[in-house]
Structure formats: structure tokens, C-alpha cells
Amino acid sequence: MEITENEILELFRQKKKPFYIKTLLKQLGLPKTEKQNLKKMLRKLQKKKLIKYQKGKYFLIEKKQEEDLVKGQVEAHPSGYGFLIIGDQVEDLFIPPPEMKYLFDGDIVLAKPIKKKKKDEAKVVKVLERVVKEGVGVLKKDKTGYYVLLSDTVIPHKIYVPKKQAEKIVKGSYVVVKIKQYPEPKKRAKGDIVEVLGKTRNTKTVAEIIARKYGLPKRHSDEALQEAEKISSRVVISKNRKDLTKQVCFTIDPESARDFDDAVAIEKEGENYRLYVHIADVSHYVKEGSAIDKEAFERGNTYYLPENALHMLPERLSADLCSLKPKEKRYAFTCEMLINPKGKVIDYDIYESVIISKARLTYDQALGIILGDPELSEKYPDLVEPLKYMEELAKILLKERERRGSIDFDLPESKILFTDTGDPYDVVPYERHFAHRLIEEFMIIANITVAKHMEKLEQPFIYRSHEEPDIEKVIKFVDLVAGLGYEVNYPDVITPKFIQKILKKVAGTPEEELIRFMALRSMKQAKYTVENYGHFGLALDTYTHFTSPIRRYADLVVHRMLKKSIKNKFTKKDLQTLPIKLEEVAKQCSKMERVAEEAERDALEILKLRILSNHIGEEFEGIITGVVSFGLFVEIEKYIIEGLIPISSLEGYYIYDEQNHRLIREDKQKSYRLGDKVKVRIEKVDEDLKKLDLSMVD
Template sequence: MVTKTQLLEFIQHDSYRPLSMKDLIKVLGIGPEERQAFKKLVKSLVQEGEIVETREGRYGAPGRMNLVVGYLQGHPDGYGFVVPKEKGVPDLYIRARNMGGAFHGDLVVARIEKREKGGRLEGKIIRILQRGRHIMVGTYEAHKGYGYVIPEDPKIPYDVHVEKPDSLGARDGQVVVARITEYPHRRRNPIGEVIEVLGDRDTPGIDEEIVIREHELPVTFSPETLEEASAIPEELPAEELTQRKDLRHWLTVTIDGEKARDFDDAVSIEILENGHYRLGVHIADVSYYVQEQSAIDLEAYQRGTSVYFPDRAIPMLPPKLSNEVCSLKPREDRLTVSVLIEFTPRGDKIHYDIFESVIRSRERLTYTLVRQILQEEDPKLVEEYKWLSPSLQQMRDLAQVLYEKRIRRGSLDFDLPEPEIILDLQGGIENIVRAERHIAHRIIEEFMLAANETVASHMSWLNFPTIYRIHERPDEGKLSDFEEFIRRLGYTLRGAAAIHPRALQSLLEQVKGKPIERLVNTLLLRSMKQARYSATNEGHFGLASECYTHFTSPIRRYPDLQVHRMLKKTWVGESYTPDRLEQLEAWLEEIAEHSSVRERVAMDAEREIVAIKKVKFMQDKLGEVYEGIISGVAAYGLFVELKDLYVEGLVHVSTMYDDYYHYQEDNYALIGERTHKIYRLGDPIKVQVASVNVPRRQVDFLLADGGKPRRRGQRPSALTTQG
């Protein structure tokens, strides 16, 4: 039987011409007993967008047929972009009239119809392969005999028509969930039926419920999964303990956030007789409990990752596993996979070992507690934990050495503030503060990076299939634009086409502590590609690492669990034929792609709930004036992020009454036609809160007196101070 990989290679070959199903079967020599399975394979590849079926029933590679297959990213104004599945293909712009009834998130086939100067492509959607959403969350607007569901997601430009009998008794203004029964066609809106009424807009907890439904996040586990989990014994089997290295006498600890309950990792450290460090990273052995193709495994695969909101978590694994038998709770025996690494005082790795183990964590430490001991040297805590202080000091010293070594090799360290939402007992927003990042975070970050790199390089050296965490080189065009912009600021960045991350890290160090630091960090981050999972090792550009994986969080990330399984396969001693290895790699690539998608869904949901909380926080602040930074510039206005609150809003160009402003894309600026005032990305500015729209996740600002736009020829300190 022809495999998926073989069929794709055949169709993508330069000599291939589109063939019918009958011709494919004949050319590839598919026997009668294999034809049904082969037809199913071809149809699945069409459904996934890997190949395209023409109107004449012939099959070909989309890239060679002037077609693009990808996911549609919608815009509130009705147009969108098709983000291609194929690497290296630019996004395809789709006008509103050429959307073909597609929604944001749909997998579509689009025909390229125009190639503009500068490489921008424009096209038309000709086929919808998979619908990205089947339900819609929104506000119900009641009319006589019917109603509309106005979507929460601003990227959906359609209201959903609902007949009154299908409204489930929803009242005007309530938040509902509607199932789409007919998708939009030409000028007709989608039709749906209300399947759930979430409540009024001010119902406690409704923000989380909206995001959960909007992203179709699974909250409850299936009965089969819960039944399997309940059958897992809490006591460790004596026979299993005899087959593992017993590290229960070692001084191991966990360091996590105050609210954490799923403890994936524990760490230990020791100074050897030769003066070297021996770092121990001990990871929960989830693969021992979760068997492949079990109900727990299948549901974990579908979820892909845990999702974290300010007031709750949606775990990948049932609580019996995530919070109990797998969690490395203090003073309890736990099964682990340990990575021991010997480092010189300069941070050079000279030896490592990876094996199954059993540990007993001595203490559950928090980031705050470790900071108070190591940085603040709190006398009471130092005395209470004097039995642990030497180990913590050694961890601090090694982490600093590893960090400095990583930065020297070119690993990018973006210093951008992250907001933390502080909730009151009722779940309301009490404050928004900058999330802390200090020595305790660095200890865990560096140790996990070291373990992940060690496992990745080990699997690569064995040449055995696994899942890697890859970060591809930046898009050459975006990096060239970034290079041009910083050149105007007085900095150079040579060789964008073949740039090494060390050059970018050097730039970040040059601007550190200067007024333009945040601007440069933001623009460089925007020019980067998104890290993803892959069965092919392509290195990690952002970490300047030749080989990287995710191994250290199997309780909350499915790829980590799979890496554990692949690692264990290398210990069994089973031989694998080339065909079996190829099948294994193809299977892992499917897992990697699915996990990357689920990761993006989780990230979008986490960002959205934070955005809702931020907007709600601003509801009672109308008319107040704040200092901010211009965080984005577009033809229609300025995006401004408030200092200290990290809330972003828009100053629409129509409210900038003193002049007509023109957008200069190359300069990231709006420039006044008459006054020559210039508002540029990164400039400080004062704004007044004008309006807040929670359903649209939107805060509008007005320019306030005291904002200091500059005149042409006047270069502000934010752009001229280079120290």
C-alpha cells in the first residue's frame, strides 16, 4: 500500500501532471484489495488541503496550480488573509467580495489572481475544505418573530439569523451560544439556533464561559476517561520501584507559582569532588500511567495542552493524574524520568544521563519564597530554610552561568512586560500589574532549557524519531524592514538574509536601558516566526539552539508526553525497519501539527480572557487621563498601551481634530499634513479614556493635553538617545 508520504512525493514531483483517480490507481499499481483504502487516503489528503481535486476530478499539488491552501484570518471590516499551510508562501489577501462565504478559521482553497509589486498576493476563495467553527457565541438581539446573534469575535463580520422558535427563550441582550445550521451564501447571513443561554452580560464568571465556548475548549472529561483515571492506584507498585533508580534520599524540590497544583518538575543540585555541578531535573513520568490509545491518551491528544485563565485551569489530564498521582507533591514518592547533567563551573556540559527514577520531593517552594531567600535574604526565612539555602545558592549560581553562556551564543532574551490580572474574592478585577520575573524564574527556566536541549540532542544523536520544538529563521522581508527601521535610529544590522541570532541579541544588549528599548524589542519580536512542533529537527532560532524539544511538562503538554514515549522506545532495544521508522516519523508529524494548532487555540483563549478583563477594568475610568506608549500605528489611528496598566486602546484618526494625518508605513508613523506633527511607534503620549465596549473588547482614547507629538526635524529623545 502506498503511504501518505510516498503519494505526496509522487504528486509534488516536477514531472507530475494532474491525474484522475483511475489514472493514479493504474500508474501506482494499486491492487484491487487496496483500492478502497487508497481512495480513502486520497480523499483525506484533499480534505486536509495537502492536494487539490479539480472540477474535472483530477488531483494535483496546489502550489503548482496557482492555488493556495490555508486557514482564513478574518478582519472586522470583512476582508481577510489566507495563511498558507505550505512553508515559505506569503499570505494571500482576500477582498470582502471574494470571501466566498468563508469564516475566520476555515481551511480554504484560494486562487491567486494578482501579484503586486513588493510580493503581495491577492486572491479569491474558491472552495471551503473544513469549517473552523460550528457554533457562535454572541449577544442576542431580539426582533419581532426572529432575532440575531451578534458575534463576540470581531473577526466574524456576519450576524447569525435565528427564528424565534429556535431562540431557546433568550432575552434581548443576553449572551448565547448558537449552532450554525446554514453558512453564509453570497449576501445571505448565516442561519442558526440557540443551544445555550449563558446569561446576562454581568453574570459572574460569564467572561470565562464565553471564551470557553468561543474556542470550543473541552471542560469536562468523558466517562471513559474518568473511569480509567479512577482505576489508577495511588500506591506505587513495589515491583516498579525495584526497576528504577531510587533517588528518594536526594534533596529534590519543586519551584512553582503560588496557585500551581500540577507539579511537572523537581530539581536537585550537587557539587562534585572535581568542583563540577551535577544538575538533576526530574520530570513526572506521565507515560507510565497514560497508555497509548487509551481513553485518557486520546482525550489528552485532542486537548493538546492545558489552558490557564486568571482564576482557573482547564487541564489536559484528569485531576486524578494532573493534581494527584503524577504531580510531584512534597514528601510523597513519585515516578519520574530524570536527566542528570554534569556542568563545569563555566557552564560546559561534559556528561549526562537519562533514566527512569523514583523521587520524594522534600519541599514545595514558590517563586516568591525563593526570591525572598536568595534576593531579599529575609532573616526569618533564611533561618527556617537553612537546611536548603546552600542548594538554592548553588542553583542560583549555576543558573546565572547557564544564562550568560546562552546569551553569549545568541539566544534572544526579550524583556517585554507581561501583565498579571489580580482578582478579588468575587472574581472581579482588583488590579493589573507587571508580572514578576526574577532569579527564581531564571533558575527553573535555565534548568528546563538544559534538560530539553539534552534530551533533544540525545534523540538526534540516536537518529530516532521524536517531536522537536522548532523556531524557524525570521522572514527575510520582515527582517529587512526591521533592519531598515533601526538603521534610521542609528543602529546597524548586517546580513539580514543569513543573520545569526547572536547579531540580534547584540542589538538588544545595545538598546537595553535606553528609551527605545521597548520599541526595538517589540518590532524585533513581531518580525519573528512562531515556534512550533515538528518531527524534523530544524533548530530553534530564538534560543540559538541546534536541537531543542519539549520534555519537561508532560502533565500539561501532549508533545512532552510523546517525547517521553519515544525516549523509552530507545531503551527497550526493539529493532525498527526503515519503513517502520518512516511510519513512526509520519505519525509524529501529525501529532506535532495537531499540537501546534491546539497550542495556538490555548494561547488565543488565554489572551482573550486577559483582554476581556482589561477592558472591564477600564469601564469605570471614562474621562481619566493616562500616560502611555504608542504600541501600533495604522492608517486609521494610533494604538496606545497605558503605562503600568498594560491596557491597549485606539486613538482613531477621525478624533485627531487638529489636522489631516497621513500614514507612513516605512516610518511606523502618522504625520500631520499642515502641522507636520509626527506620531511614531514607541513615542510617549498622554490619552484620555473616551469609551469602553466590552463585547467588542475595545477601548477608545482621545489625545489629551500634554501629549508631546514632535514636529518634522525635531527628533525626540526616545529616538535619539543612544548613550
């Protein structure tokens, strides 16, 4: 008995429901022997996008239904759910955990929006494109066979691998797996092991995991490397450059720094200060459209992973030709500013120069000289007076910054200590002191001066913008502060000074760090834009990034625009076409900056969990950073990492008081509130699933 495509479609239209293949055979009156022929016809209808197959069932897709479907990109969340990102103008759709079992972060899918009370959900109809082709994970075994539990995906998927490949490898090893079959209902994911990385979670394996997870390039192309090798190392003082080789300028950087973007110099002129901020002239070497330039654009910035850096530029440029190394002649781009005792720039000049850095100081050495360390003062006698003037000017600039209402989030940072073999063994606080602030203030004033120069001329440019926060988020933040017992007024207009006042009020209190963190979370993210939106956090009308072209592509493009400006080389065509090109650059740099932030945070968390796996059963001080219906999130202060205390582990029956951010015991004799200092015990560390389980120590 033969059946036509139209008869199949008519059955679906009449019944208005999906069918399993067995049911379809019965409904069409076909014998079991026709099963394969029917499947062939259904496949043809799938290609015509009239029928779809999911979870073992066949569905009819009418044109009207197809029009209701939306295309978007999956954004996975570590907790197991996800969001479908459809576009800037359309609200994201929630993807529940059962759907996410078959999806990876970045997948492009077709989905049907489903109305829900809290948030509309996405019912995924079809995966159009799989982004993850390979993954890094731990080789494990269960009753059904060997599998790789992926470590480099947001949600850890299991990829089953052939026994022949897996039994030769030590279980618990980190491996690279190529995915051959993706997870589907009643089908598990399958793949092949293509590389064995080793068993220890050290800096090498973490760098590999993070690079693969975020798609970070681990090496430069041969073309870019060859281009870099051909660049001349000769530095010539031409008539277009100021010769500042005799000037006492120097760099101040972290002890581990290998590339030096900036050098500073200062002179006192009566009551005013003449500050020179010299920035590596990367644009002299990296020409637009070159292989190096194209790679730098794709990367967007340098990625700093623990004990590893994936550089934006080839090493010959980043660590040598562009780096302002001491005692070596270097091309620079200089912002020279005359600053009065109130911290105002009363005159400035921006020009190309040639400099020789007279010394390479660490932050600690600079602070030592400022504080009068006799040994350091004897070692660097020419830097004693300049650093005294720099101290005076930095204090003036800090005072001016506070006056205008700049918000100082200044959250605690930590650094990981490693053995010689790259294994993490401890976490220590990363101390920021006055020398850090001094350099930060000098870079900010240079960025402001450059941005104002270009804004005044109304020429194409890239600004560093930080828009004011949404009023709803600020009100939630104020509610939280009020819930912690502080008297705060609700603002009519959101200003940086309003946030600054709250942070001043909580300074020195146990909940200071928490409130700083929550204030930061209420802010929008800073980004690069062609339009100037000002910088809310710094309380500035105009701002840019000029000071780090070795590690940020946006700064390199800022240099190119500045050079065009000071040399009067903007053509009529430039004024029409450049804003469109710069928009693309701004979007790419903003996007890759987010990737860098996530990758660096992720790498630190992996290594911290490795360290904490050796501290199970030990007790630590912490602060409650989140109160939810199922428990308490606590940040361990020493390690700056968050873990969960399940509500079921607390002694007694606790009720969730959402409004006051607390869990309160039924007898009201005990409660845990957001911001409370507590002592916790580490109960379990799951490095693969990135989970830290804690218990309360009363």
C-alpha cells in the same frame, strides 16, 4: 412550452453572463407561470455542477472554469478581511471584507483567484463546509428584530433569533445560539437560542466564549475518566528505578500552581555542580492508544484561561498521581547532569526514578531564601545550601547563554485580579525575577542534554525547532530600529548575536519594549519537528521539550522515545514507522500550541476590555506601537492592551510618513512616531466588537 437543460446551457454559453430568474424567463420566452419549473431545472443543473447560484443570479460553470477554482480554508482577521489558505506550497489569497460578511473562520470554500496589483484575491464561488455550528454572543435588538452578536467568532456575525425565544431573556445576556441559516446576499443568518449563560462578562462566560470559539473540549470523556480512576496510586521502587526518596529535592512554581511537573536537586562536587532535574513520569501512567492518550493527543496541551484551566489530562493524573506533590512518593524521569564552572555538561545520565519532594516553594519564597530572608531560612533550613548552589549555577548558565548569543525577548506580562464571584476588577504587572530565571535555566539545560543524547544516537525523536528568520523581515526590523534613531549595520548573515546586540543597545530606553516586541515579530514561530533544525532564539544547535509532560503532549512523546532509547527497545520496524507517526504528533502539537496562544491572549483581552469599560474618560500612559494611514495604535502600559487613535481626532491635518513610521502635521510643528511615549484618554470601549477607542492628551 417545454425547455431542455441543453437549451438553458446554450443560452448561458451564447450570452456569456449571469442571469436573474426574471431575465432568464424572458430570454427563454417562458411565461411567469413556468418560474417554478425553471427553478427545478436550474437546481438539477446545480447538482450536476454546471450551474451555480450566488447573490440572486445564476452562473454557468464550464469545466474549464471549474478547473480554475481552488479549494481552501478561510482564515478570518478581526479587522473584517480574511485569507484563503490553500496549502503550504501555494500563496494565500486575500478575501476582502464584502466577501467575509458571509463567511466564518474555518469555512471550507471553492474560490476563483483574481489577479490584483498588491495581492491576488479570492472570489468565493461556493461554501463547501461550515465549521461553526453554534456560537456564544450577546442578545441585542434592532428595528427588524432580536439577534445574537457573536463574541466567539473572529468577525462578529449577527444571528437573528425568534422573538418568542428572545423576549423572555434579558437583553445584553450572553447566550448560546445554534445556527440554522448562514448569511447570504439578501438573506440574514438565523438560529435558535439553546442556552442562557448570564449577563456578566466574568471568568465563567469568558471561558465558555473562548472554549466554543476555538473548539476547546471543556470536559474529559467518561471513558478517559474511568481509565484514570482505575489507575493504582501505589508507587513501587523496582529494580529498574533509582531510589532517590532520601534526596533533598523540591519544586519551585507560581503560587497558583496545582500541578507540579518538575523538581530540582543539586550537589557541589569540587568546582563542578551535579544538577538533578526530576520530571513527572507521565508516560508510566498514560499508555499509547488509551482513551486518555487519544484525548491528550487531540488537545495537544493544557489551556490556561483566567481562573480556569482546561487540562490535557484528567485531574486524577494532572493534580494528583503525576504531580510531584511535597512529602509524597512519586515516579519521576530524571536527567542528572555534571556541569563545570563554564556551564558545560561534562557528564550526564537519564533514568527512571522514585522521588519525594521535600518542599513546595513559590518563586517568591525561593528568592527570599536566596536573599537570606531569616524567617524563610528558618522554615526551610535544608534548602538554604542547595539554593545557594543553585544561585551560583544559574548565574553560570545565564552567562553561558549570553555568550552564545541567546535572544532574551522578556516582554512585560500582566495578570488580572478577580473578585470572589469571578468578576475582573484590575490588572497588575506579573513580576519575573531571578527565581524564575533559575528554574528556566535548569529546564533549558535538561532539554539540551536530552536532545543531544537522542541526536547523537540518530533515533526517532521530536525536536523543538526555531528556524532562522527571513532576511527580508530582519531588514524591515533593522530599518525600523534605524528609523528610531539608532546606528545599526545591515547583516550579511542573520545570527542570534546580531539580534542580541540590538536589544542590548536599546536596553533601558523608552522604546526598549517596543523594539523587543518588533524583534519577536520578525522571528519565525518555534515548532515541533522530527528533523532537527536547531533553535535560533536560544542560539542552540539542538533542543527539545522534555520538562512538562503533564501539560504538553510533545513532552510525553519525548519521554516515550527516551525510554525506548535507554532500554534499547527500538526495533527495525520502529526505525521505519516511527518517524511518520512522530511527524503527525509534531504537526498536531504545533497546531494546538498556536490555538492555546491565541485562546489565552483572546481571553485576557476580553477581560481587560471589561475592566476598561469602567475607566472611560480616564487618562493613561502609553507607547505608540503602530503608525498607519488612518491613525495611531497605542498600547496602554498599565493594561498591556492596544487601542486606536483615529487620525481624524488629532488636532490639525496630519500626513502619513510610511518610511519613517510617523504621522507629521502639515505645518511640520508636530509629529507622532513609532515608539513615542504618549498620554491617552479612553473614549469608548466596545466589548462585543473588541474595540478600544482612544484620544491623544497633549
